[in-house]
Amino acid sequence: MSLKYLIKEAMLNLKRGGIASFVTISIITISLFILGLFFILTTNVRAIIEDLSSKVAIVAYLDNGLNKEEIDRLKKEVSKIKEVKHVSYISKEIAMERFKKDLGEGFTDIVETLDTNPLPASIEVKIKGSSFTQEEKERFLHLVAKIKGLVGVKEVDYGKEMIDILTKITEGLSLVIYVIGFLFSIGAVFIVSNTIRLAILSKKEEIEIMRLVGATPGFISTPYLLEGALQGLIGGILSMGLLFIIYKLILNRLIFILTYQFIFLPFTLILGLVIGSIIVGLLGSLLSLHYYLRGG
Amino acid sequence: MIQMYGVSKIYNSEIKALQGINLSIERGEFVCLVGPSGAGKTTMLRLITGFEKSTSGAIYVDGHDMNYISKREISLLRRKMGFVFQDFKLIKTKTVFENIAFVLKVIGVKEQEIKRRVADVLNLVELLNKSSSFPHQLSCGEQQRVAIARALVNNPVLLLADEPTGNLDLDIAKEIIYLLLQANERNTTVILATHNNHLATTLKKRIIYLDKGKIGS
Numbered sequence: 001m002s003l004k005y006l007i008k009e010a011m012l013n014l015k016r017g018g019i020a021s022f023v024t025i026s027i028i029t030i031s032l033f034i035l036g037l038f039f040i041l042t043t044n045v046r047a048i049i050e051d052l053s054s055k056v057a058i059v060a061y062l063d064n065g066l067n068k069e070e071i072d073r074l075k076k077e078v079s080k081i082k083e084v085k086h087v088s089y090i091s092k093e094i095a096m097e098r099f100k101k102d103l104g105e106g107f108t109d110i111v112e113t114l115d116t117n118p119l120p121a122s123i124e125v126k127i128k129g130s131s132f133t134q135e136e137k138e139r140f141l142h143l144v145a146k147i148k149g150l151v152g153v154k155e156v157d158y159g160k161e162m163i164d165i166l167t168k169i170t171e172g173l174s175l176v177i178y179v180i181g182f183l184f185s186i187g188a189v190f191i192v193s194n195t196i197r198l199a200i201l202s203k204k205e206e207i208e209i210m211r212l213v214g215a216t217p218g219f220i221s222t223p224y225l226l227e228g229a230l231q232g233l234i235g236g237i238l239s240m241g242l243l244f245i246i247y248k249l250i251l252n253r254l255i256f257i258l259t260y261q262f263i264f265l266p267f268t269l270i271l272g273l274v275i276g277s278i279i280v281g282l283l284g285s286l287l288s289l290h291y292y293l294r295g296g
Numbered sequence: 297m298i299q300m301y302g303v304s305k306i307y308n309s310e311i312k313a314l315q316g317i318n319l320s321i322e323r324g325e326f327v328c329l330v331g332p333s334g335a336g337k338t339t340m341l342r343l344i345t346g347f348e349k350s351t352s353g354a355i356y357v358d359g360h361d362m363n364y365i366s367k368r369e370i371s372l373l374r375r376k377m378g379f380v381f382q383d384f385k386l387i388k389t390k391t392v393f394e395n396i397a398f399v400l401k402v403i404g405v406k407e408q409e410i411k412r413r414v415a416d417v418l419n420l421v422e423l424l425n426k427s428s429s430f431p432h433q434l435s436c437g438e439q440q441r442v443a444i445a446r447a448l449v450n451n452p453v454l455l456l457a458d459e460p461t462g463n464l465d466l467d468i469a470k471e472i473i474y475l476l477l478q479a480n481e482r483n484t485t486v487i488l489a490t491h492n493n494h495l496a497t498t499l500k501k502r503i504i505y506l507d508k509g510k511i512g513s
Contacts, residue, residue: 005401012389013389016389017389205385206387206388206389208385209385209386209387210387210398210402211347211371211374212345212347212374212379212385213374213375213379213398213399213402213446213450214371214372214373214374214375214376214377214399214402214403215371215398215402216367216368216371216402217367219402
């Protein structure tokens with residue numbers, strides 16, 4: 001039994017299967033497409049949350065009268081913290097400039113009347129983007145406390161409400177994503193394996209004839225196993241292609257409405273879905289073949 | 297070739313398909329198995345091919361005890377047999393050539409040799425020109441000739457034919473029977489199961505009558 005024979009046989013079966021092969025592959029394609037669409041949505045929801053999280057900043061107001069060395073030392077110390085992405089120093093003067101800008105033209109004279117600049121100097125700490133699970137929120141609060149404890153820091157400000165909301169959304173969504181994702185995946189596995197199983201069941205007579213002429217179970221089943229795997233592979237690739245087209249034509253263009261650039265599935269997930277589809281195709285074939293070949 | 301000692305086959309512990317069968321078929325014999333439908337002809341053939349096991353009694357086919365034969369040995373034994381059925385049992389998705397070639401592929405015959413032998417046997421049944429047709433493109437008589445070609449391509453020691461002429465006109469039926477007789481002349485043991493007593497008697501070969509699962513006379 002040569003590899004060439006097996007592959008040729010599997011391809012020929014698929015080609016001559018006609019409508020049946022077409023229907024099987026279509027069903028696999030559609031179920032994986034729906035699963036993929038769900039993954040695209042969740043991938044993007046996560047990306048949005050991470051994007052929002054990366055905008056979270058901690059502002060540490062400094063004591064008055066720190067000299068340049070003290071400020072540099074403080075900056076260096078904060079930079080060393082693992083979760084910190086970027087640290088920038090905002091002098092009293094820059095703070096005043098920003099304040100004026102925020103007030104807008106026409107109101108700046110109110111500030112002009114002040115003798116001294118009452119605004120404190122500060123350092124702005126950007127943290128590395130991540131989604132805010134309860135665990136990460138605690139780590140964040142720990143970070144805030146750490147910065148607050150540094151010598152020269154008078155007070156610390158961060159978007160407490162924002163963090164609370166992000167955490168709630170992240171926690172809630174994670175649960176929904178896991179539950180629905182699990183159900184969708186199970187559904188896809190059942191549909192794909194059952195479709196392939198039915199395709200093999202329709203070949204009952206063919207298999208019996210093969211047994212009749214003395215073909216061993218291995219000789220009979222290998223082309224069918226390959227055919228199942230091939231159907232899984234084709235369905236997997238088609239569904240990902242279809243998803244990419246939908247992404248390019250629709251989701252990618254929503255940027256004008258949502259001012260958000262949708263991202264496509266990460267490569268590992270695409271690979272996982274296609275490989276999963278192949279394995280499920282194989283298993284579907286295996287189950288029904290086992291049923292037919294267990295007797296002599 | 298085939299020995300049966302007190303063979304019974306009971307389905308679902310009540311339907312007695314065969315009861316107390318004793319018989320012996322020698323190598324090179326042509327035997328007609330005659331009886332009305334439901335007499336147990338097909339069951340007997342299924343016991344010989346190992347698709348079913350007897351409920352009691354012993355069957356030996358080409359020296360193998362069919363009650364204690366392994367799956368692999370069954371596969372190997374079937375390669376020495378040829379089968380012809382009333383409904384032809386051709387693989388619909390394979391061409392005439394491929395249907396016959398499959399039998400040889402199973403035993404690992406080389407591609408070149410397969411081509412030669414399939415052509416030979418198609419020549420014998422006069423269907424060389426239909427070699428790339430699919431079964432549904434052929435008439436019933438042609439399909440049955442393909443089935444016979446498939447049964448013969450392996451030079452089987454035993455040829456089992458289950459109502460091979462059941463679906464065919466008289467003239468075409470005669471052609472089929474002629475092919476079976478030809479095979480027998482080349483020393484293949486042939487068992488022809490039929491409900492047609494007239495057909496069996498005109499052949500002037502050994503007849504085994506089966507009725508309600510028992511051997512009659």
